[in-house]
Amino acid sequence: MHLTVIPERCSGCKVCELACSVGRENANNPKKSRMRVMVLYPHPVIRMPIVCKQCGVPKCGEGCPTNAIYKENGVVRLDQEKCISCNQCLTSCPFGAMFLHEDIEHPFKCDLCDGDPLCVQACPKEALKFHPKHILGQAHRLSAARSYAKMSKVEYMDDGQKKTLRYAKITKGGKDER
C-alpha cells in the first residue's frame, strides 16, 4: 500500500495535521503531526503536504550512527531503544519528512497508522490517497490515453446538447500505415 499526495488538490486546511496530532500524539498540536503542509506564495503557488515516502533506500537511515532506522512491512521505522537523538536523520531525509519537537524525546515520522491513515480519512479534498502500489502512475496513464492525438470524432445531439465522441479508429496493417 502507498500513501500518495496530490498537491493540486490541497487547500492548505491542515485538517490532516490536526487529525494526525490528536490521533497519534494525543495532543491538539499541528507541530506534533507526522505530516506538514507547506503553503508557498506567490512564486511559486503551491500547497504541498510533506510526509514520509517510506523510501526503498531510506536516506534517513544512512547517516544514523546507531543503525536505529529500519524497514519493516513497507514502513520505515525508528528504533527508540537504539536512537540517541543526534537528529542527523532530520537533515538526511531529502524531503524533510522527519520531525522533531521539544516535548518528544526522539525524532518522529509517519508510520502509516497501522494500515488506515488518519490523514487520508480526514482530508476534505481527496488530496491524500492510500492505495495499492500498482495504482501509482495510473493518473498519468489515463491522461496519456485520453490525449492521444490521432483520434477521430463524431458530433451529435444528446437531449438538446451538442456532444463530441472521440475514438481511435481501426486501421488495417500494411503500407498505408504511418
Place this chain on the structure above:
Amino acid sequence: MSVKGGYFFRILEVDLTRGTSEVRSFDEEFALQFIGGRGFGARILADHLKGRKKRIDPLGPENILVIAPGPLTGVYLPASGKNSFITISPATGIYGDSSIGGVFGVELRQAGYDAVVLKGRAPLLSALSIQDDRVKIIPMPHAAGATALEGEQMVREATGDEDMKIACIGPAGENAVVYACVNTDWSRNAGRIGIGAVMGSKNLKAVAVRGSKDLPVHDLPELIKVSREGYDFLRSQELFKFWQDQGLMSVVDYANKMGILPTHNFKETVYDRADRMNGYMMEDRYKIADSACFGCSMSCGNVCLVKEGKYRGTVTEGPEYESAAMLGSNLGTSNFSYILKANALCDELGVDTISTGSIIGSVIEGQERGFLTPEDLDGVEIGWGDEDAILDLINRIAVRDGVGDTLAGGALAIISRWPEMASVVNHVKGLEQSAYDARAAISMALGFGTSDIGAHHTRAWTVATELENGTGWGLEEKADFVIYHQTVRPLFDMLGVCRLPWIELGFPEEYYQRYYRAVTGVDLSMAQLMERSRNVYDLTRAINVSLGMGRKDDYPPKRSFEDPVPSGPTAGKVIDREEYEKILGIYYEKRGWDEDGKPSLEL
C-alpha cells in the same frame, strides 16, 4: 464552574514606546464572561477608555490594538482559524473590530497567548517578533513603503525563520489611510475599520509569530468524536462541493438574481453583465487552486491567475464576493481580469477593497452629477468602468497623493470637504456600506444602521432570509431577526471560529456548545452562551455611546430613503422613513436601551 481548558490565561502586553513587554494573567471569571476574540477586545478596550476625560486619537499613541483569537482557535474542529483585531477606528472614531481567517491566530495561540495588547508607539518602524516565550521588537526602517508581501518577506529574513506567520501592513497603513488593512497568509485581510492605519500609527510594520505549544483541550476524546461528526455533517451537505469550487463568488449570481447587487455606486441593484464576473467565469478561466483557512473543509478561498491580456501574471487569493462586487459591478465593469488586478493591488497596498470600491464609486457618481470637477480630481476625468483611472486612484489613495489625501480619509473626510457628496457617499457612522443593497429589506437597513462598527453586513446578514421568507413578517419579527443575528454572530468571533459553515451550509449552532464544553470543560447551554454575546454587544454599544453615538447615527445610508431602486426584482423599493423610525424604536425596546439607544450598562 471551573475552566479546565481552552486558555493559557496569558495576555501579552507590549509597550512599543519603551520597547518592553510583560505577560499579564486574567481570572476564570473574565474567561467565562467574555470568552475570547472580540469579547476580550471589547472589555480590554472599555477598561482602557473608562474614566478618561479626553477623547483618544485613534492614530495617536494612546490608542490600543488588541489581537485576540478564541478558545476554539486552532482546535481540531471545522473552521477554527479565526482571529480578531480590536481597536478604536480612525475611520469612524468609535469601537472597531475586524475578524480574519487564515492561520495567524492559530500560531499566536500555539505561542501560548490568549491575546496581545499593543500600546504606545515605537520610535522607529519595527516588527514585533513572538517566538513562544521570546518576544523582540526588531527595528525595520528599511521596510518603509514596502507592500504587504514584500514586508512579510523582509520580516522573514530579519527573524531568520521562513515559517513564521506574519501580519503585515502595506504603504496604506503607513500612510494612515483610515481603511487600511492588516494582511496575513498572502491575501487574508483584517479589513474595514482601519486596523492597518492604527498599526502604522504605532510604527508597527508587522507582527510575526511562531509557536509550538499544545492547545489546552480538556476532553480530547470527546472533542475528536464531536469533531468527526461535524466534518461528516459538512461533507454530506448537498452544496459542500459547490462551496469548495466557488466559495463566496457564488454570491454574485445570487445577489443579482435577488436584486441586491451593488451596481454603479448602489444606484442600481442588478447588473446585465454579472455573468461575466460570476463564480462560473472564475472557475472556467481563472481559478488555479483552492484555499482554506485553518481546519476548514469548505475551503471557500480561490486562487486565481490572469493568463492573458493586459493584466497577465496577476495572481492572488481571491476575489471574495465583496471585492468583486465593490470593485466590479459597483464601478460599472465586469472585466474579471481587471477585478483580479484591483484586488491584488489592494492586497499589496494593504487597503480595504470594500471601502475603496465604495469611495471610488462615489467619486465617479459625484463627478457624473457635477459635485466634483476634474480640478477636484487632479485633472482626471473618471467614468464608469474606467479601469486605468480606477487603478491609478487606488495607488494614489494608498500614499495620500493629491486627491488621494482626501479620499484616504474615508466617507467623513469626503463629505467634510464636499458637502454635496453626502447624497452619493453610502455610509453609516463613517464606514462605507458593504455589498448588499438594503432598500427592499428593512431588516437589512436596520442591521446596517445599528451595526456596532458602521455599515458592515457581517453583523446582521438578514437580507436573504427577509427577501425569501420574511415578506410577511411584521416589524417586530424583523427587529427580532436582526437582534438574533447580532447575538449569534459575535459568538463565532468570541470563540475564534468561522461562521460560514453555519450561515451557508446550515451547520447546527448546537455543535459549538459541545465544542466549547469539550475544550473548556464548562457546560453552558446555547442560551447561556448567547447571553454572554448579547452582553458584549451591549458593551460595545456603551463604548460607542461614551464616544458620542446615539439615535441620530443609527440610520442606513441616505440612498436607502431617497432613491427607489430603478429596475429589477426589487424595482421601486425604498425604505420608508416613518417605518424605519418605528422599527428602530421597537429595536431599542427589545434591546432594553432608552429612546436614544443608550444601554443601561456602564463601561
